[in-house]
Amino acid sequence: MAEQTLPTNEWPANGGPADLIAPGRKRLGFALMAAATLGLLAVIALQILYKSEVTTLGFESWQPVVYAYVLWGVALGAGQVLTRGEDGQRALFLLPALLFTIAMVIFPTLFGFYIALTDWNLSSFAGRRFNGLDNFWQMLGDPYYRNALFNMVLYVLAVAVEYVIAFGLALLLNAQIRARKFFRVVFLLPLMLSPVAVSWMIGKSLMEYRFGPAATLARHLGWDNPAFFSDPIIARIAIMVLDAWTFIPFMMIMLLAGLQAMSREVLEAARVDGANAWQTFWQVTFPLMLPVSVTALILRIIFKLKLADIIITVTSGGPGGATDSVSSFIYREYRDRSNVGYGTMLAMAYLVIIVVFVTWLLKFANRFVRNVN
Amino acid sequence: MSVQTTEYVASEIRSPASFLASRVFIYGALAFWAFICLFPIYWTITTSFKTAVDVTQGHLIPFVDFQPDWKGWRSLGLSPDSIFQTSTVREEFLKRFMNSVITSVGASSLAIVIGSLAAYGLTRYRYHFAWFKNEDISFFFLSQLILPPVVLALPFLVLYREVGLLDTRVGLILLYTLMVLPIVIWIMRDQFNSIPVELEEAALVDGLSIWGAFFRIVMPIALPGMVAAFILAMVLCWNEYFFAALLTSTDAKTIPVMVASQTGSQGINWWSMAALATAAIAPLAVIGIALERYLIMGMTAGAVK
Numbered sequence: 025m026a027e028q029t030l031p032t033n034e035w036p037a038n039g040g041p042a043d044l045i046a047p048g049r050k051r052l053g054f055a056l057m058a059a060a061t062l063g064l065l066a067v068i069a070l071q072i073l074y075k076s077e078v079t080t081l082g083f084e085s086w087q088p089v090v091y092a093y094v095l096w097g098v099a100l101g102a103g104q105v106l107t108r109g110e111d112g113q114r115a116l117f118l119l120p121a122l123l124f125t126i127a128m129v130i131f132p133t134l135f136g137f138y139i140a141l142t143d144w145n146l147s148s149f150a151g152r153r154f155n156g157l158d159n160f161w162q163m164l165g166d167p168y169y170r171n172a173l174f175n176m177v178l179y180v181l182a183v184a185v186e187y188v189i190a191f192g193l194a195l196l197l198n199a200q201i202r203a204r205k206f207f208r209v210v211f212l213l214p215l216m217l218s219p220v221a222v223s224w225m226i227g228k229s230l231m232e233y234r235f236g237p238a239a240t241l242a243r244h245l246g247w248d249n250p251a252f253f254s255d256p257i258i259a260r261i262a263i264m265v266l267d268a269w270t271f272i273p274f275m276m277i278m279l280l281a282g283l284q285a286m287s288r289e290v291l292e293a294a295r296v297d298g299a300n301a302w303q304t305f306w307q308v309t310f311p312l313m314l315p316v317s318v319t320a321l322i323l324r325i326i327f328k329l330k331l332a333d334i335i336i337t338v339t340s341g342g343p344g345g346a347t348d349s350v351s352s353f354i355y356r357e358y359r360d361r362s363n364v365g366y367g368t369m370l371a372m373a374y375l376v377i378i379v380v381f382v383t384w385l386l387k388f389a390n391r392f393v394r395n396v397n
Numbered sequence: 398m399s400v401q402t403t404e405y406v407a408s409e410i411r412s413p414a415s416f417l418a419s420r421v422f423i424y425g426a427l428a429f430w431a432f433i434c435l436f437p438i439y440w441t442i443t444t445s446f447k448t449a450v451d452v453t454q455g456h457l458i459p460f461v462d463f464q465p466d467w468k469g470w471r472s473l474g475l476s477p478d479s480i481f482q483t484s485t486v487r488e489e490f491l492k493r494f495m496n497s498v499i500t501s502v503g504a505s506s507l508a509i510v511i512g513s514l515a516a517y518g519l520t521r522y523r524y525h526f527a528w529f530k531n532e533d534i535s536f537f538f539l540s541q542l543i544l545p546p547v548v549l550a551l552p553f554l555v556l557y558r559e560v561g562l563l564d565t566r567v568g569l570i571l572l573y574t575l576m577v578l579p580i581v582i583w584i585m586r587d588q589f590n591s592i593p594v595e596l597e598e599a600a601l602v603d604g605l606s607i608w609g610a611f612f613r614i615v616m617p618i619a620l621p622g623m624v625a626a627f628i629l630a631m632v633l634c635w636n637e638y639f640f641a642a643l644l645t646s647t648d649a650k651t652i653p654v655m656v657a658s659q660t661g662s663q664g665i666n667w668w669s670m671a672a673l674a675t676a677a678i679a680p681l682a683v684i685g686i687a688l689e690r691y692l693i694m695g696m697t698a699g700a701v702k
Contacts, residue, residue: 117518132552216685218636281697
């Protein structure tokens with residue numbers, strides 16, 4: 025079983041035949057891998073039988089299966105080295121990360137797809153019941169989920185504004201200024217703060233209706249009723265501002281690196297040709313920065329699609345679900361209603377949507393960068 | 398020709414007035430954004446020394462507007478007069494703090510170890526894993542980045558309960574490792590690509606094994622990159638809230654969960670919330686300021702070719 029999935033590889037530098045391996049050592053390796061595989065399968069089978077109450081012999085929890093998997097991984101690695109010598113040693117670099125990721129992603133995701141097809145509420149006694157696509161049909165008619173998806177579109181669009189600000193800040197930091205390091209550290213600081221702490225620091229105290237300095241300032245500026253989180257549109261903007269505050273430094277640093285990597289000669293040439301600062305920016309700097317910009321934007325959008333912490337802690341989706349992101353909506357679906365089956369269906373649908381979206385985005389960005397250059 | 402060139406250059410030298418204007422604009426904008434970045438932090442730190450009256454009247458400057466008071470820190474058990482007395486809040490806080498330290502350091506270390514190995518293998522050797530080639534394996538690792546936590550959260554809740562990892566630090570460490578692994582691999586791949594292959598070839602000729610060459614030749618050179626990846630992973634793990642909120646309840650709760658739970662239950666107990674928020678952000682702010690160079694190195698890895 026195991027030997028069919030072995031990675032085979034070549035070392036480009038010394039492509040000759042691998043070192044000679046004694047047949048006995050090879051046999052030992054295969055035997056080890058076979059024994060480990062059988063052992064793992066046996067533990068799994070035993071546990072399944074025990075849990076389905078066919079046998080009385082077994083373990084209370086599935087934890088032994090985890091240990092068995094780890095042991096199997098170790099045996100697989102040892103078997104690689106025994107049977108394939110240096111090739112096996114090379115495979116050993118990749119094996120831990122691969123086994124870890126497969127165990128942590130593939131299995132839970134498949135399990136998630138199964139849960140999504142069940143009616144399962146942790147607070148009811150009925151337990152798990154397979155109900156096919158019922159959750160899916162319920163999802164299609166759920167106005168709150170649609171609203172959360174729509175909000176995600178708005179939140180992702182807000183990245184454009186963040187990008188403009190981040191680019192401006194990167195240009196400022198790249199200008200001939202004193203104390204550049206000081207400003208860079210200060211501008212980077214918000215990124216290192218925990219979103220939950222930021223939610224309190226800004227969302228719940230600075231923007232607090234009665235005593236918050238932001239509300240006081242807004243009153244001085246003529247806004248009589250500075251309630252940041254009671255009007256749906258203002259609440260959305262407030263969430264965007266909070267999120268932007270933490271994440272603008274991320275794009276700023278990447279753009280700054282791009283600006284610093286740009287050759288001085290190109291800019292000099294533009295200046296010699298008589299371009300003013302505005303023309304230089306649009307005709308030289310901006311096009312040259314396009315690849316970095318695209319990378320920064322895509323990474324930022326990927327992070328934005330996970331937006332949840334701030335919404336959960338500041339508004340809990342309110343007022344009336346107006347600020348909900350998909351993640352925060354599903355979070356409450358689980359936390360408040362214990363609706364595991366339906367919540368998982370929503371999460372899986374979201375996963376499909378963003379995989380399609382990000383794939384399209386990557387293709388589009390690739391073509392865009394190639395066309396412009 | 399040369400005359401013309403100097404003419405253009407001469408026209409570019411701006412008048413002192415416009416030079417001054419641009420300076421004023423640049424420093425004005427810098428100061429404005431520095432204010433935006435620093436004011437919330439300043440506000441939080443000062444609020445932790447305020448009493449109720451100072452909060453409601455919007456006093457801002459300590460010693461001028463209001464007399465600082467240890468009230469917020471006393472409620473955490475961390476003020477000078479209460480630090481030697483027993484305090485349940487402090488014990489709770491220290492427990493959460495240690496949970497955060499252990500999970501973020503543990504997850505970052507694990508991710509650095511397996512991530513560096515994988516990144517090294519992917520940059521140096523060619524693998525065929527069934528029909529997957531190197532590019533596919535790299536893509537598989539990096540694509541984990543788009544997986545939103547909410548997709549994994551519910552299956553993991555169920556699975557962790559089955560394997561007895563719910564509400565344990567080990568469970569969180571495994572999940573956080575998964576979360577930062579793509580970033581670590583991304584950074585380390587960039588690092589190893591910048592190290593010339595000839596170094597290892599020379600080492601192999603000198604009789605070192607493949608792993609010997611990795612540990613004795615490549616690792617010392619790639620160490621700054623590893624530090625950068627470690628710091629970035631630390632920041633992400635320390636601030637993580639979503640998984641911690643769903644998968645921990647009493648034992649393994651981390652600092653962000655504690656901060657979030659306080660906001661709900663206590664209403665506006667500003668001074669103690671401010672003290673808690675300050676204590677929660679302080680370690681990372683210190684690390685970030687001290688090791689800013691590595692953070693930037695980690696974030697810009699692979700962005701600029």
